[in-house]
Amino acid sequence: MITMNKVSKRYGSFQVLTECTTHVNKGEVVVVCGPSGSGKSTLIKCVNGLEPFHSGEITVNGVSVGDPKTNLSKLRSHVGMVFQNFELFPHMSIAHNLAIAQIKVLGRDKAEAEEKGMQLLDRVGLRAQALKYPGQLSGGQQQRVAIARALAMDPICMLFDEPTSALDPEMINEVLDVMTELAQEGMTMMCVTHEMGFAKRVAHRVVFMDHGRIVEDDNKDAFFANPSSERAQQFLAKILQH
Amino acid sequence: MYEFDWSSIPGALPFLIQGMGVSLEITITAIIVGIIWGTLLAMMRLSSIKPLSWFAAGYVNLFRAIPLVMVLLWFFLIVPHLLESIFGFPRGSDMRLGSAITGFALFEAAYYSEIIRAGIQSVPKGQMAAANALGMTYGQTMRLVVLPQAFRNMVPLLLTQAIILFQDTSLVYVSALADFFGTAAKVGDRDGRLVEMLLFAGAVYFVICFAVSQLVRYYQKKLKTA
Numbered sequence: 001m002i003t004m005n006k007v008s009k010r011y012g013s014f015q016v017l018t019e020c021t022t023h024v025n026k027g028e029v030v031v032v033c034g035p036s037g038s039g040k041s042t043l044i045k046c047v048n049g050l051e052p053f054h055s056g057e058i059t060v061n062g063v064s065v066g067d068p069k070t071n072l073s074k075l076r077s078h079v080g081m082v083f084q085n086f087e088l089f090p091h092m093s094i095a096h097n098l099a100i101a102q103i104k105v106l107g108r109d110k111a112e113a114e115e116k117g118m119q120l121l122d123r124v125g126l127r128a129q130a131l132k133y134p135g136q137l138s139g140g141q142q143q144r145v146a147i148a149r150a151l152a153m154d155p156i157c158m159l160f161d162e163p164t165s166a167l168d169p170e171m172i173n174e175v176l177d178v179m180t181e182l183a184q185e186g187m188t189m190m191c192v193t194h195e196m197g198f199a200k201r202v203a204h205r206v207v208f209m210d211h212g213r214i215v216e217d218d219n220k221d222a223f224f225a226n227p228s229s230e231r232a233q234q235f236l237a238k239i240l241q242h
Numbered sequence: 243m244y245e246f247d248w249s250s251i252p253g254a255l256p257f258l259i260q261g262m263g264v265s266l267e268i269t270i271t272a273i274i275v276g277i278i279w280g281t282l283l284a285m286m287r288l289s290s291i292k293p294l295s296w297f298a299a300g301y302v303n304l305f306r307a308i309p310l311v312m313v314l315l316w317f318f319l320i321v322p323h324l325l326e327s328i329f330g331f332p333r334g335s336d337m338r339l340g341s342a343i344t345g346f347a348l349f350e351a352a353y354y355s356e357i358i359r360a361g362i363q364s365v366p367k368g369q370m371a372a373a374n375a376l377g378m379t380y381g382q383t384m385r386l387v388v389l390p391q392a393f394r395n396m397v398p399l400l401l402t403q404a405i406i407l408f409q410d411t412s413l414v415y416v417s418a419l420a421d422f423f424g425t426a427a428k429v430g431d432r433d434g435r436l437v438e439m440l441l442f443a444g445a446v447y448f449v450i451c452f453a454v455s456q457l458v459r460y461y462q463k464k465l466k467t468a
Contacts, residue, residue: 045371048375050371050374050375073374073377073378073379074377075377076374076375076376076377077376077377078377079375080375081372081375083368083371083372083375085366085368087366087368087369087371087372088372089369089372089373089387089391090391091390091391091394100376100386101373101376101377101378104378104382104386105376105377105378105382106377149376150375150376153376153377
């Protein structure tokens with residue numbers, strides 16, 4: 001579904017990504033982790049072309065992301081993305097947030113888009129909030145709406161960029177529960193997250209990054225039981241103490 | 243001691259209202275055109291296409307560095323000739339209002355574009371990323387997500403600029419156009435009651451501008467609590 005081959009990127013003289021190669025198969029859940037500043041977020045933003053990269057190749061469902069001839073808007077319309085800071089549109093009601101891209105990008109009619117939006121709100125347990133505005137919801141609720149908004153586009157895969165990092169601790173689980181459910185239904189997912197419990201529960205593979213390189217790319221059990229690099233061992237030792 | 247005599251004002255009211263009509267016509271047209279052209283300039287300025295960005299920067303810097311009176315005079319002197327030669331208008335037709343409006347609109351666009359640029363930059367970058375990630379094109383992202391939020395933040399500044407613009411319309415006296423101020427001065431001259439007329443005109447400007455600025459304050463308060 002997603003393939004990355006020797007992807008490199010720099011900001012000026014600073015090398016953010018160095019020859020990153022990995023892939024996500026259909027129906028697979030891949031968790032990307034690593035210390036902050038290791039390039040995880042940049043990597044996942046390259047997948048739908050939000051961040052340009054300088055060399056290497058990324059394909060999503062066979063379409064090359066870096067090719068100037070690719071219609072990026074069209075590609076993004078079926079790759080869902082969830083951001084650390086939710087990024088709901090604050091000037092629109094929750095129902096409108098869910099409907100707008102369906103109408104403007106997919107060309108669905110208003111009634112159909114609203115119906116679809118309501119179904120998905122139901123699914124994340126927020127149907128009662130449809131007429132409110134994002135600012136009236138808690139962080140956890142906003143993030144669940146953001147997931148519903150991405151799902152409303154019927155994505156072929158979902159990208160999560162630290163979806164729980166901006167949340168109060170007691171709200172993390174409500175978001176992880178929605179993501180777990182999604183994974184169990186067979187959604188193809190690439191998640192940048194520090195939630196190792198989530199990774200242990202639902203991930204198929206774990207990609208570990210450090211200084212812009214992919215240091216480990218292994219199936220979950222092998223990664224947690226026996227990380228091969230010293231850097232990953234240190235990282236796990238620190239993060240799993242909690 | 244000077245003896246005030248306000249008796250010439252009631253009789254002059256029809257002229258003054260007409261003059262106010264001209265002032266408002268210039269103000270409103272210049273605001274509308276200025277905001278549209280200013281939005282385009284702001285988007286050019288923020289564009290990654292260098293020539294567009296340079297053009298917008300040059301335009302803004304030019305208009306912000308010359309006095310409004312000079313811009314108005316230039317347009318008063320140049321635009322009629324241009325229109326005559328381009329559209330074949332008969333020589334000597336009165337285009338003072340048209341050239342004044344053009345001058346104001348182009349001049350104000352430079353100021354509006356700076357306000358709008360700041361407004362666009364006040365919208366978090368993540369909003370643009372989220373709109374793009376949903377498959378919206380650049381145009382859709384701007385129109386549906388970024389500009390509505392930018393304008394909502396900008397309304398107080400835009401209104402404040404509108405007040406300044408309304409006051410500045412009095413400068414069209416350089417082209418002897420009968421706006422509110424020009425009419426008041428003319429009537430005052432005619433009746434030998436210039437002091438009273440100008441005091442009266444000043445009071446009217448004050449009432450209108452003060453009312454609008456109170457509106458701005460009210461809106462700012464509302465914006466803060468929302």
